[in-house]
Amino acid sequence: MSVALYRIDDRLIHGQVVVGWGQPLGLGFVALVDEAVRASEWEQELYRMGVPASVEVRFLGVDEAVAEVGAWEADPRTGIVLTGDIATMAALCAGAPAVRRVNVGGIHYRPGRTERLRFIFLSDEEAAALRALAARGVAVEAQDVPTAAPVPLEAFA
Amino acid sequence: MSEAVRGVVMAHADLAAGLVGAVRAIAGHDGGLAGLSNTGCDRAALARRLEDAAGDGPVLVFTDLAGGSCAAVAAAVARGRPAMRVVSGVNLGMLLDFVFHREEPLDAAAARAVASGRDAVREVGG
Numbered sequence: 117m118s119v120a121l122y123r124i125d126d127r128l129i130h131g132q133v134v135v136g137w138g139q140p141l142g143l144g145f146v147a148l149v150d151e152a153v154r155a156s157e158w159e160q161e162l163y164r165m166g167v168p169a170s171v172e173v174r175f176l177g178v179d180e181a182v183a184e185v186g187a188w189e190a191d192p193r194t195g196i197v198l199t200g201d202i203a204t205m206a207a208l209c210a211g212a213p214a215v216r217r218v219n220v221g222g223i224h225y226r227p228g229r230t231e232r233l234r235f236i237f238l239s240d241e242e243a244a245a246l247r248a249l250a251a252r253g254v255a256v257e258a259q260d261v262p263t264a265a266p267v268p269l270e271a272f273a
Numbered sequence: 274m275s276e277a278v279r280g281v282v283m284a285h286a287d288l289a290a291g292l293v294g295a296v297r298a299i300a301g302h303d304g305g306l307a308g309l310s311n312t313g314c315d316r317a318a319l320a321r322r323l324e325d326a327a328g329d330g331p332v333l334v335f336t337d338l339a340g341g342s343c344a345a346v347a348a349a350v351a352r353g354r355p356a357m358r359v360v361s362g363v364n365l366g367m368l369l370d371f372v373f374h375r376e377e378p379l380d381a382a383a384a385r386a387v388a389s390g391r392d393a394v395r396e397v398g399g
Contacts, residue, residue, distance in 0.1 A: 226317075
């Protein structure tokens, strides 16, 4: 089944991922690409907490993830690859051209960001980074849960 | 007697406000429960929301989904606060029991919440 979703979500592994996407997809593995969580055992425990035992959870840095994309795409299970920010996903895409589609699932308000969609707030620089990703041939769309309609990049960045 | 434990309910969408309102309707008071939503928050903003509501005394945080953002953030905040404990799976029975037993020590209150919450889940009728 390979990777169903390369997702940017600043809440990382949470309800929408595990339940909202995980249930209908029949999720087999989650790969969280985040240098800080990769270095923190207690945070890894935290994120494992609500994931069913049948779902493998892996924590990786960007370089490790780049090396794994080929295996994930060939994996018979269905997977979700998560990053907490645009820069990390852009680095993953740069290193792994097999990533052809990116889901923007949740980027919340911070000072300097403006609301683009109910669940997406971006600074001008972040919007430009998403457009740059698209310019490299990656399909970028926003969708928080699978029952919502995907929103094309042009509508929010 | 211990200092009364403060209860903070932190949950998805409008659930916390609904639960606190239901406690008020049934008990006649809400026992000082604060209700927080994760709507519109990343993890840092949600942590600030919890810190603001928690105060300085003993706090029990009731979260909804183990593994959801509320539980993850609350557990992270509690790492730096010995007087904060976190439970998941909040339900109305758990909260109603809590508001009448806030004088218990924090550890006992947390254990009691888990037990009362479990006890509130059962098949009825039939």
